[in-house]
Amino acid sequence: GEDVEQSLFLSVREGDSSVINCTYTDSSSTYLYWYKQEPGAGLQLLTYIFSNMDMKQDQRLTVLLNKKDKHLSLRIADTQTGDSAIYFCAGGYTGGFKTIFGAGTRLFVKA
Amino acid sequence: SQTIHQWPATLVQPVGSPLSLECTVEGTSNPNLYWYRQAAGRGLQLLFYSVGIGQISSEVPQNLSASRPQDRQFILSSKKLLLSDSGFYLCAWSLTGGPYEQYFGPGTRLTVT
Numbered sequence: 005g006e007d008v009e010q011s012l013f014l015s016v017r018e019g020d021s022s023v024i025n026c027t028y029t030d031s032s033s034t035y036l037y038w039y040k041q042e043p044g045a046g047l048q049l050l051t052y053i054f055s056n057m058d059m060k061q062d063q064r065l066t067v068l069l070n071k072k073d074k075h076l077s078l079r080i081a082d083t084q085t086g087d088s089a090i091y092f093c094a095g096g097y098t099g100g101f102k103t104i105f106g107a108g109t110r111l112f113v114k115a
Numbered sequence: 116s117q118t119i120h121q122w123p124a125t126l127v128q129p130v131g132s133p134l135s136l137e138c139t140v141e142g143t144s145n146p147n148l149y150w151y152r153q154a155a156g157r158g159l160q161l162l163f164y165s166v167g168i169g170q171i172s173s174e175v176p177q178n179l180s181a182s183r184p185q186d187r188q189f190i191l192s193s194k195k196l197l198l199s200d201s202g203f204y205l206c207a208w209s210l211t212g213g214p215y216e217q218y219f220g221p222g223t224r225l226t227v228t
Contacts, residue, residue: 034213034214035213035214035215035216037216039219044222044224045221045222046121046205046207046219046220046221046222047159047205047207047217047219048219049216049217049218052214052216054214092158092159096214096215096216097215101147101164101166101172102161102164103161103215103217105158105159106158107157107158108157108158
């Protein structure tokens with residue numbers, strides 16, 4: 005079945021770049037998303053990329069997609085302490101009923 | 116603008132008691148609606164989704180049920196809670212067209228004792 009995998013933890017220093025990686029198994033994913041969850045809150049959509057794109061940049065966020073390797077990454081430039089959160093990678097399909105979420109990567113930003 | 120509400124924010128219930136969690140969406144019509152459960156330190160498990168009033172699809176067999184009595188109202192229920200039902204319950208909505216990004220409510224923290 006469909007699966008999305010992420011590393012569980014990442015620690016960076018404030019001001020450095022963070023790169024959160026994700027692999028997915030289902031090549032029919034039409035959309036790939038990155039969500040952010042702060043403690044005790046719901047998920048917030050950060051950005052998404054269509055499966056026919058290689059890269060998308062949105063301010064400090066850069067998403068890279070390697071379809072051949074089924075690998076998605078999220079780069080956060082100039083990481084701030086406010087970026088500390090859990091980041092979820094997710095794959096979606098036309099019809100939108102089933103979005104498969106990874107287990108989330110907990111990002112720790114050290115001052 | 117669209118907003119999504121969930122209540123209660125936290126809930127402590129004994130084993131065997133009933134459950135009712137409510138979710139409402141404002142500012143959009145005919146959304147897709149979803150209930151997820153997030154166990155501690157884990158990802159999201161899709162429990163139910165709905166594409167319209169009275170239309171509920173269940174993703175996992177369990178003692179939970181969902182209902183959609185109105186277009187923008189989604190309810191998660193149980194007749195008898197189990198310890199394993201503890202978790203963080205999230206409601207979400209999406210448009211019926213692409214890119215189907217989901218917008219989440221603030222969540223309900225349920226502890227079954």
